[in-house]
Amino acid sequence: MKRTLPFRAGLRRIGLPSRKGVQQTCIMLGLGVLSATALPPVHALPVLLFTFPALFAAIDRAPSWKRAAWAGGLFGFGLYAASLYWLVNAVMIRAEDFWWFVPFPSLGCALILAPLTAAPAALCRIVPTGPRRMALFAALWTLFDMARVFLFSGFPWNPLGSGFALPGRVGDVLIQPAAWLGVDGMTLVLVFTALFCGTALRDQICLARTTTYTPYFSRILRRSTGIFGTLLAVMWVGAGVARLHFATPSGPLGPIAVMVQGNVPEIEKVGHQSPRTIFERYLTLTAQGVQQAKALRAQNPAQAERPIVFLWPETSFPGYTLLQDSPRARQIIMAWAAGADAGLIGALRQDDNGRYRNSILALAPDGGIEALYDKARLVPFGEYQPKHIPLQIVPQGGLAAGPGPQTWHLPNIPPAGPLICYEVIFSGAVVDKADRPRWFANVTNDGWFGDSAGPRQHLSSVRLRAVEEGLPVARAANTGISIAYDGYGHELGRLGWNKTDTLVTALPAALPVPLFGLYGRIIPFLLCLLIGISALLPIAQRKQVQ
Template sequence: MLGMGVLSALALPPVHFLPILLITFPALGRVLNRAPSWKNAAWAGALFGFGFYAANLYWLVNAVMIRAEEFWWFVPFPSLGCALILAPMVAAPAALCRLAPAGPRRILAFAASWTLFDMGRVFLFSGFTWNPLGSSLAIPGVVGDVLIQPAAWIGVDGLTFFVVLGALFGGEALQDAFRARAGRPCQLFPRHADRIRVAASAALVISISVTASMVRLKTVHPAGEQGPIAVLVQGNVPETEKVGHLNPRDIFMRYLHLTADGILQARDQRPHPAFPDAINRPIVFLWPETSFPGSMLLQDSPRARQIIMEWAPGADAGLIGALRVDENGRYRNSVLALAPNGDIAAVYDKARLVPFGEYQPPFIPLQIVPQGGMAAGPGAQTWHLPGIPPVGPLVCYEVIFSGLTVDEHDRPRWLANVTNDGWFGDSAGPRQHLSSVRLRAVEEGLPIARAANTGISIAYDGFGHELGRLGWGKTGTLVVPLPAALPTPLFAQYGRSLPALLSLAVFLLAVVRPGRKR
C-alpha cells in the first residue's frame, strides 16, 4: 500500500498522470474489502496515505536546505513528518468505510469519507489543505479549463469526490474486464452487465460534466466593473540573499526599476487591443510576499514608501508584500496598500499561517519557528481603495483554502495574491500552489493576479483561463488588464457545505442497510 500511495502522487500537478489512479485506488479498495478487521483496514489506509503525502510533499525539504547549517537536523522531517501527520486522514476513512457491507457499497463509503476527511484538513493545526485530488484536473491549457469548471458548483472538494469515486469504480471495472478476458476470477464486478453499468455511468457523468462546462464557458459572461491593469513585479531574488540580508539596497533598486518599466508598459497599453476601454482603468502594481530584505522599512519610513510611488508615476496604488511588527511586538506577514503619495492606505495581515514555517503548534517541545512564529490576522478582507475596484488581498498559501478566501459579506471584484515560492526551488511545489490559484478563480468567479518572487507570476480570469504568466526564475514584469468578475457562482454562494452534503449523503446511502422484506 505504501508504494500505491507513492504512485498516486503522479496524478497531482505538475505531472497530471490521472491513469495511475485506475491502478492504485482499486488496489487499496480490494484491501479494504478483504481486510479482516477495521484495524487492518486503517493500517492499509495509513500506509497508502503516508506514501501519497510523502511523495507529493517531497519539495518541502528545499526550505530547510536554505538554512541547512542551522537546521540540518530537521532535513528528514518536513515531508516525512507532514506525511505522518496526514496519514490518519486516509486511515480514518479506510476504517470508517467498514460500516458498509463489503463490495461496491464499501467502496462508495470510502470515496465519500475520503472527501470528508480531506476537507477536514482545514482544521489541522492552522490548516493544511494542500493537494486535494481534485486539483489533478487543473491540467494546463484548454483541457484543464473545461475539466475544472464544475468547481464553480461543487468546489475542488466535489472534484475530489468524483476523482476518487471514478478511480475506484472505473479502475476496478476495467481490471475485472481484463481478468474476465484472461479467465481469471473477478474481484468487485464479476458480471459483465455490472461492468457495463459502471462504464455507462462513468461515460454519462463525464459527458454531463463536459457539456455543462462548455455551456458555462460559452454562456456566462463577465459583468460589472472591469478590473484594473495589474503590473506584477517578479524580482527573482534568491532566497539565500533575502535570508542572509545580502544586498538589500540592490534588491530594492531592482524592484524600483522593474516597477517603473511595468508602469510604463501599462500606460502604453491604454487602450489595450482586447480591452478598448482600458484607458479609463486604474493601474495597480504588486510586489511579492516579503519582497526584499529589510521590508519592515516600509512600516517605519514614510520616505521609503514615497520613493516607491515616485518610481511608479501614474499608478493608482501599490500592493507590497512586507513583514511588519504590530503594537504587541509580534511579527506579521502582511500586504501594505500604498496610495500615490506613499501613505499606507490599508494593511492586511495573513490569517492562515504555514504550520512549522510561520506557526508552531504549542505542544511541539523543540523551537522550530524563530520567536514562536508570527501573529495571525483576522481573516479574509475586501479593500475599497480610492478609484480601484474592490480587491481581496491574499498572502501566499492562504489561496489554497477553498471557500475561505473571500469575505462573503463584502465580495471583492478581483483577488490579489502575493507569494514567495522561492523557498521550495524549481520543484513541484510552486506548480501545485499555482493549481490552487486557478481553482480559487473558478470557485469564486473572480479574476486573480499573482505576484511571486521567483515565479510563477500569473493572472487568471474567473474561468481559470490564463491571461499571462512570467515563468519560474525570470526577472521582469507582467502587465495584464484584468477583466470584470463573473456572476457569483453557486459554490461562492454556499461554499463547502455543497461538497460536504454531497459526500455525507453518499456515505449514508452506502452504510444504511435497507430493511429486509418479510
C-alpha cells in the same frame, strides 16, 4: 517448508513482520507514491483507475478493521510523502542551522496526514463488501480530506481534485465544475469514479485473460458502470464547455495589474544581503511595468480610465519594517511608479504589541498607507510554532495572524481581495462573503521550495480559487510563477520560474457569483453525507425488519 515456518514464527515472536507482511507494506506505500503522480504538475489521473481499486481490494481482504486502517494509512503515507517531497528544499536553505530537521518536513507531514486516509479504510467496513462499501469509502475519503483544515492552522494542500487542473485549454474545461462543487466535490467525484470504473475495468481485463478469475462486479454492474462512467465524462466536459461559453463577465472591468517578479534568491533575503540593490531592482522593474501599463491603456481609448495597480511579492525585500517606518521609502516607490493608482507591497511589519506580521501594504500615489492586510492562515512550522510541538523550530514562536478575509475599497479601484501565499489553498475561505471583492490580489514567495512540484501545486490552487469564486486573479511571486487568471481559471499571462521581469495584464470583469461562491464547502459536505447515508441505509432497514 519445514525450515521456513520456524523462521517466520520467530519473526512474529520478536515483533517483526513476515516476508509477506513486508511485501504488502511496500505495495501499499508504492500505490500511494504512484497516486501522487495524479497531482500537479504531472496530472496522471488515469493511474487512479489502478491504485484506488488496488487499495480497496486490500481493505476488503484485510482480516480486521485494524489491518484495513493500516493499509489505508500506508497508502496515505506514500501519497503525501511523495507529493510533498519539495518541503525539504525550504530546510536546505538554512541547512547549517537545521540540518537535523531535513528528514522531517515531507515524512513528518505524511505521518501526520496518514491517519486521515486510515480512518476511511477502517470505517467503510461497517457495511458489507460491494458497491455500497465503495461508495461509503469515497464519501469518507473526501470528508476526512476536507478535515485537514483543522490540522494546526490547516493543511488542505493537494486535494486529489486539483489533478483536474491540467495546463491549457483541456484544464480550462475540466476545472469548470469547481464553480458548483468546489475542489472537494471534484475529489469526491474522482475517487468515486476511480473506484467503480477502475474495478469494472480490472474485472473486464482479467476475464479476457483467464476464465478462472472471479470478478468483483456482476456482468450487469460492469456494464452499468461503463455506461455511468461514459455519461459522467460527457456531462463533465459538456458542463465545462457550457460554462466557458455562457457564463458572462459583468460589472466594472478589473485594473491593469503590473506584477513585479524581482527573482531574489531566498538565501539573499534570509542573509539580509544587498537590501539596497534589491530595493533598486524592484524600483526599476516597477517603473518599466507601469510604463507598459500606461502604453497598454493608451492603445485603447475606451480603457483610458482603467486604474493601474502594481504588486510586489510577499516579503519582497529584506528591509523588514522599512516601509512601515519610512514615509520617504514609500514616497520613492510611488515616485518611480508615477501614473499608478496604487501599489500593493508584500512586507513584514510590527504591530502595536511588537509582534511581526506578514502583510500587504496598499500605498496611495503620494506614498501614504491606505490599507493594511495581515496574513490570517500561517504556515505551521514555517511562520508559527504549534504550541503542543516540543521542538523549537520557529524563532520566538513565529508571526501573529490576521483576522481573515477582507475586501479593500481603494480610491478609483474595483474592490480587491488581498491574499498572501498559503491562504489561497483554503477553498471556500478566501473572500469576505458579506462584502465580495471584484478581483484577487495575491502575493507570494515560493522561492523557499526551488524549481520543484511545490510552486506548481500552489499555482493550481490559485487557478481553482478563481473558478470557485468567479474572480480574476493577479499573482506576483518573488521567483515565479507570477500569473494572471480570469474568472474561468484561464491563463491571461505568466512569468516563468527564475525570471526577473514584470507581467502587465488587463484584468477582465468578474463573473456572476458561482453556486460554490454562494454556499462554499457545505455543497461537497452535503454530497458526501448523501452518499454516506445511502450506503448505510440498507443496514438500518435490515435492523428495523429484524
